[in-house]
Amino acid sequence: MTNNIEELSGGRIINTSLLSNQQISQLKKRGAQVVPASQTKAGKTVCRRCLSEIKTDLFVDQKVYCRNCLNFGKLLTDDKLVITASDLTFPIQTDPMSWTGELTNLQQKVSLELLTAYANKSDHLIWAVTGAGKTEIIFPLIKEVIQAGKRIAICSPRIDVCLELYPRIQVAFSRTSIGLFHGKTDQQYFPCQIMVATVHQLVRFESAFDVLVIDEVDSFPLAGDEMLERAIAKANKKSGSIAYLSATPPVELLHRVNRGEISISKLHRRFHGHPLPEPHCHLLFKASDFWKINPRLKHRISNIVKNHQRAMIFFPRISALLKFEQKLKRAFPKVSIVSVSSKDIQRIEKVQQFRDEQASVILTTTILERGVTFHKITVIVIDADAREFSKTALIQIAGRAGRAKDHPNDEVHFYYQYYTRSVQQACREIKEINRQAFTK
Numbered sequence: 126m127t128n129n130i131e132e133l134s135g136g137r138i139i140n141t142s143l144l145s146n147q148q149i150s151q152l153k154k155r156g157a158q159v160v161p162a163s164q165t166k167a168g169k170t171v172c173r174r175c176l177s178e179i180k181t182d183l184f185v186d187q188k189v190y191c192r193n194c195l196n197f198g199k200l201l202t203d204d205k206l207v208i209t210a211s212d213l214t215f216p217i218q219t220d221p222m223s224w225t226g227e228l229t230n231l232q233q234k235v236s237l238e239l240l241t242a243y244a245n246k247s248d249h250l251i252w253a254v255t256g257a258g259k260t261e262i263i264f265p266l267i268k269e270v271i272q273a274g275k276r277i278a279i280c281s282p283r284i285d286v287c288l289e290l291y292p293r294i295q296v297a298f299s300r301t302s303i304g305l306f307h308g309k310t311d312q313q314y315f316p317c318q319i320m321v322a323t324v325h326q327l328v329r330f331e332s333a334f335d336v337l338v339i340d341e342v343d344s345f346p347l348a349g350d351e352m353l354e355r356a357i358a359k360a361n362k363k364s365g366s367i368a369y370l371s372a373t374p375p376v377e378l379l380h381r382v383n384r385g386e387i388s389i390s391k392l393h394r395r396f397h398g399h400p401l402p403e404p405h406c407h408l409l410f411k412a413s414d415f416w417k418i419n420p421r422l423k424h425r426i427s428n429i430v431k432n433h434q435r436a437m438i439f440f441p442r443i444s445a446l447l448k449f450e451q452k453l454k455r456a457f458p459k460v461s462i463v464s465v466s467s468k469d470i471q472r473i474e475k476v477q478q479f480r481d482e483q484a485s486v487i488l489t490t491t492i493l494e495r496g497v498t499f500h501k502i503t504v505i506v507i508d509a510d511a512r513e514f515s516k517t518a519l520i521q522i523a524g525r526a527g528r529a530k531d532h533p534n535d536e537v538h539f540y541y542q543y544y545t546r547s548v549q550q551a552c553r554e555i556k557e558i559n560r561q562a563f564t565k
């Protein structure tokens with residue numbers, strides 16, 4: 126733990142056992158409060174850090190701790206927590222934005238709707254297709270928050286999305302303190318004005334932010350995770366507001382829109398004005414690994430290779446991906462192929478390698494279904510009928526194609542043996558979005 130008391134400020138929740146008595150009294154002088162790590166409400170023991178119920182009867186002969194937020198350090202029910210003061214002072218900036226790009230008319234319209242929601246202290250959902258330029262749409266909001274000397278956190282459930290967001294935010298707001306925090310970095314916390322972080326990190330905060338932006342709100346592991354949903358509500362100030370961004374919003378959020386609890390903006394057109402690439406569907410009569418690589422599939426890949434194109438190939442499971450990788454390397458020994466999955470410790474480096482065009486084919490699981498942008502790529506989904514590929518996953522995957530202004534017509538190919546509901550619905554929804562975007 127740092128010796129610099131300043132670095133602990135900003136609505137942080139810290140176990141007192143990690144601090145010296147002197148630090149605790151210094152923090153208290155700066156407005157921190159010391160609270161019990163657990164509370165008993167209606168016969169239930171609730172963790173103060175993650176607000177989950179602690180099942181005390183599961184512990185025999187050992188001290189009771191919260192298993193739900195164990196990732197952030199063991200917290201015993203009889204521990205004490207320091208919650209540091211959330212009021213921070215940031216340098217005054219009249220013109221904090223260093224981004225020189227321009228929003229399209231449609232982006233601007235959505236951006237203004239978002240600012241109106243913020244002014245009304247209402248939560249807002251932006252339903253924007255993949256490649257709509259969601260990140261740029263929130264820039265005017267970030268600008269306004271900074272000008273007011275307030276604090277914003279931009280969070281996603283996925284590390285990969287945070288890694289992609291962070292440098293873009295840095296370029297756009299180069300004079301503002303920005304931190305990137307997630308479970309796989311050693312970066313020490315500091316009270317920055319813009320925090321880019323995984324949603325998980327919000328567990329460590331209470332009433333800390335004036336605005337929260339939750340990007341890719343429908344993605345795993347946030348979807349359906351009550352602890353993370355509570356963390357979002359807890360980390361935000363009572364006076365704060367939340368902006369949700371998604372290309373495939375969850376039904377629960379759309380229900381809240383229907384009930385009038387949150388406002389919504391829809392953006393069905395990509396920033397470059399071209400439609401979403403509609404997937405080509407290929408029914409395979411034999412499995413994808415028939416004759417090592419199903420000849421129809423092999424033909425497609427060999428065409429890509431011959432034309433010096435690049436491809437992202439998606440697999441439902443890591444085991445299938447690794448087997449296919451070996452066969453593919455044998456079939457195309459001259460082609461540079463990399464593979465990534467959630468279990469791959471070199472994942473970040475390998476994605477960078479593909480981004481830098483040092484590899485022409487990247488094999489991946491749904492880990493790269495969203496949040497990543499590569500230029501000029503063909504997208505192939507193998508075993509698109511597997512249960513791992515939900516409608517949402519397929520729409521997101523198809524959305525990796527055609528993102529570049531100079532290459533909006535990248536191809537998307539779904540290969541499967543059974544035409545599942547997910548495949549059917551994904552194709553139908555992409556078509557429908559294009560129809561809505563271009564018939565107005």
Ligand SMILES: [Zn+2]
Nearest residue numbers: 172175191194
């Ligand atoms: Zn907990």
